[in-house]
Amino acid sequence: MENERLILVTNDDSVNAKGIHALVEMAKQFGRVVVVAPDKPQSGMGHAITINHPLRLTPTNIFGDTNAFACSGTPVDCVKLAISEVLHRKPDFIFSGINHGENSSTNVLYSGTMSAAIEGAMEGISSIGFSLADFAENADFEATQFFGAKIIQQLIEQPISTRSV
Numbered sequence: 010m011e012n013e014r015l016i017l018v019t020n021d022d023s024v025n026a027k028g029i030h031a032l033v034e035m036a037k038q039f040g041r042v043v044v045v046a047p048d049k050p051q052s053g054m055g056h057a058i059t060i061n062h063p064l065r066l067t068p069t070n071i072f073g074d075t076n077a078f079a080c081s082g083t084p085v086d087c088v089k090l091a092i093s094e095v096l097h098r099k100p101d102f103i104f105s106g107i108n109h110g111e112n113s114s115t116n117v118l119y120s121g122t123m124s125a126a127i128e129g130a131m132e133g134i135s136s137i138g139f140s141l142a143d144f145a146e147n148a149d150f151e152a153t154q155f156f157g158a159k160i161i162q163q164l165i166e167q168p169i170s171t172r173s174v
Contacts, residue, residue, distance in 0.1 A: 014040025014165075017100040017129070019087045020108065021051045021121025024069060024079045028107035031150035032139060033072050035158050036104050039165065043100070044077035045091035047084060047121075052110075054083045054121040056128070066090060084121035088128045103129035104161070106139030107153050113142075135164060 016036050020029045024046040036042045048067065065081040078095060080087045084105065092099055105125040112120040122138050129136030137160065141153045 014102065015096065015098075015100040016040045016042045017088070017091050017096065017103045018042055018044045019046045019084055019091070019103065019105050019125045021047065021054060021084045021105075021125070022109055023047050023050050024071060024077065026050075026109060027148070028109050028139075028141065028150055028153075030072070031154050032104055032107045032157070033075055035154040036161070037075070038158065039161055040101065042072075042075050043091065043096060044072055044075060045080055045087045045095055046077075047087060048079035048081055051083050051121045053119050054085075054124070055119050056085055056124040057083045057121075058089070059083060059086050064090060066094065084125035085128045088125050088132075092132065099132060099134050100129075101135070102161075102164075103134050103136040104139065105129075105136065106141075107150055107157070108138070108140040109148060110140065110144050111142035112138060112140040135168060137161070137164070 059082040066078045069077050105122045108122040117123045126136040126138035
C-alpha cells in the first residue's frame with residue numbers, strides 16, 4: 010500500500026533482544042514495519058558512527074513476515090543505513106527500543122537506543138525511544154507495549170510539529 014505508514018524499528022540491545030520483538034509487535038498495528046538493528050549489543054554507544062570498518066547488513070527472518078536486517082554497526086549507523094540503503098526514503102516514524110533497562114537522566118546521553126531516536130529527529134522524522142526500567146532477565150514488556158501504543162496513537166493523532174508548547 011502506497012499510503013501505508015512506514016515505520017523503522019531499531020534499538021541498541023541487538024536484533025535478538027526481547028524488547029525489540031515486543032516493539033515490533035506493538036508497532037505493526039500502526040503501519041508497515043521494517044527492522045534494522047545491531048547484530049550484537051551496542052549499549053552505551055551514544056551517537057557513535059562507524060568510520061574505520063565496513064558496515065554489513067544481513068537479512069534475517071527472526072521477525073517472521075516483517076522485513077528485517079541485522080547491522081554490524083551502531084544504532085545510529087542502523088538509522089542512516091535504513092534510510093539510505095534499505096528504505097530509500099525517510100520513514101514516517103522511527104521507534105527505538107524497547108530498551109531492557111531505563112534510559113533516564115544522564116543515561117540518555119550514552120544510550121544507543123535514545124541516540125537512534127535522536128538521529129531520526131535530526132532527520133526531521135517523528136521518533137520515540139522506549140525503555141523498560143527493569144533489569145531482570147525475565148522482564149515483562151507487556152506494560153511498555155500497552156502504554157507505548159497509547160503514546161504512538163497520540164503522536165499519530167496530533168503530530169509534535171503541530172502541538173502548542
